[in-house]
Amino acid sequence: DTEVTQTPKHLVMGMTNKKSLKCEQHMGHRAMYWYKQKAKKPPELMFVYSYEKLSINESVPSRFSPECPNSSLLNLHLHALQPEDSALYLCASSQGLISYEQYFGPGTRLTVT
């Protein structure tokens, strides 16, 4: 089973709202990733967690705040977003930081109004 689940599927939020995206995997993977994907573009890496610790932050604005409560869960807290932050937010996981295969979830389609 290579399933990564994400909730919600769609999210519409105003610029003053606070919301969270959730990602879950039960493959025993120890590395988890957040990507942002704009229409007709490839995914762009935002954050990488390994063993529940933040390993990589690709200079993402502080209005995006990741959290890894345990090895199966990854959250992305959103606050004071801008319309240009509207995108598909993808979660992925791999066995470890240097493992080869990364498996993606279905994504959350975020619209900021």
Add this chain to the structure above:
Amino acid sequence: GENVEQHPSTLSVQEGDSAVIKCTYSDSASNYFPWYKQELGKGPQLIIDIRSNVGEKKDQRIAVTLNKTAKHFSLHITETQPEDSAVYFCAASISPGSARQLTFGSGTQLTVLP
């Protein structure tokens, strides 16, 4: 850093024909090359990958070839079917010191015409 170029950006084929998508990479240290298929409204799905110690890999109707000397790799889909219609992304990854990061190509929209 690594740069991956992918061609063509769009590809239309008749059902039953073959489709080929090509990628080139810049960093000779890259050693892992996955291909992802992304259908409309879905996340990328890993469909096949190849490591630098292998020249070709097949899985039913799909195959990937790697030419390390020329720094390019290709996805081959034979006997295409309408359900193969999707955006395909290639990626390259360097053996990391800390974390393996994927550098993606720009994507190819494949349309299989019935």
